[in-house]
Amino acid sequence: MDRSTIAAIATPLGFGGVGIVKVSGPHARAVADTLFKPEKTRLFDTTYHLKPHHLCHGWIVDPTSNDIVDEVLLAFMPAPHSYTCEDIVEIQAHSGIAVLSRILSLVLKIGARLAEPGEFTKRAYLNGRINLSQAEGVIDTIESKSHQALQMAMAQISGAMHQQVQTIRQTLTDSLVRIETAIDFIEDPDDQIIDDALPQRLRETAITPLKDLVNQYQRAHLFRDGIKMAVVGKPNVGKSSLLNWLIKKDRAIVTEIPGTTRDLIEESVTIKGIPIVIVDTAGLRDDGDSIEKIGIQKTWDCIESADLILFMIDASTIPDENDHRIFNHIKDKNALIIKNKMDLLRAREDSPLPHEWKGRPVIEVSALKQTGIEGLEQSIGRSVLLSENGIVAENPLVPTIRQKLAIDKAKSATRRLIDGLEQHIPLEMTAIDAREAIDALGEITGETIQDSIIDQVFRRFCIGK
Secondary structure (H helix, E strand, C coil), X not given: CCCCCEEEECCCCCCCCCEEEEEECCCHHHHHHHHEEECCHHHCCCCCCCCCCCEEEEEXXXXXXXXXXXEEEEXXXXXXXXXXXXXXEEEEECCCHHHHHHHHHHHHHHCCEECCCCHHHHHHHHCCCCCHHHHHHHHHHHHCCCHHHHHHHHHHHCCHHHHHHHHHHHHHHHHHHHHHHHHHCCCCCCCCCCCCCHHHHHHHHHHHHHHHHHHHHHHHCHHXXXXXXXXXXXXXXXXXHHHHHHHCCCCCCCCCCCCCCCCCEXXXXXXXXXXXXXXXCCCCCCCXXXXXXXXXXXXXXXXXXXXXXXXXXXCCCCCCHHHHHHXXXXXXXXXXXXXXXXXXXXXXXXCCCCHHHXXXXXXXXXXXXXXXXXXXXXXXXXXXXXXXCCHHHHCCCCXXXXXXXXXXXXXXXXXXXXXXXXXXXXXHHHHHHHHHHHHHHHHHHXXXXXXXXXXXXXXCCCCCC
């Protein structure tokens, strides 16, 4: 492991109250001794020079010019009682690109090097403070876009995933020990080391919990990862008004002139706890100028990649050729039919849909009068989750895609192990399957994982975390 001292700006660059420069490694304290001039020397003691885990008020001073760079608070956390299990110094300065860059430059000049993305958390993992699934929970916490996503991230950080996986892994390890012992004593028929109930125990203690984790991912990962939702329809049906309504601000231009939206407009919003990127698209029609046709082609491309489509029609008119063409294009996709402009219909007036459109969820709204939003949001949630149950609130333990792939691998190997035991194939073959399942689960905890995969996990982090 690299034992150099690393440093980085740990807060987003920009204007704000506080910006933090973080330093970790064997020379972190020397950085503080060189650059930091305290206001009161009583905050120093003879053991650590800087009193650990206290905020010290003072100034960062350029040791070459003696210029004061900034008034700061400094915290010193000695190893192993720190985030990385190394000596850490955090300099809490005023936020701003110039001042933070100047402090970081001085730190690097003293001998630290710029940290790589996620290197602080990677050192916490390599030094044994956290396991790999907890490290993934850290980045999921940073990227959380909803309360449910935050719950899932905190379940990772708490070690719940690690504990459950380790329980399954221990079951498989115990089975492997039995198999290897039976191989060693294969000529002794009086010792029934592997009993007939072992396959069923593996189904109950390994296959079932692994299936539960996969099912939880399939039903709830969208709370973490989010979806792409496209609003499509012919010109002037109210797509831009709906976008503005859902995001609660005037993002798209709304006029009575057909073809106003000529490019894709994307905005992020959370609906029923699900992070959603809403895409307002160009109105789909046969005619239009050359620029509008480019936007229309982008709309068709967007439909192909969308997870959910809101097909908007004008409730005050009969669906025309353009409406039918759009429906034929999206009929095999996850789509809702949105009947807009319901305010234009007279009381009890019906606006029937074509027979071939029947069976699709239909939501009646008025984007102008802003009615029907709750029903629309509920329908979006149902279409995405296929359930209105509080799945994540009840069980926030949801694997990441990397963990889910490892679980799939472990589940397949365990099934082969069970089949081998029941079919009495050579024990050497079943031992291979058991080891494969154990190693696959070790990829989640970090016990049997390649360095390249570890690097891939921490590459998701920003510099400074």
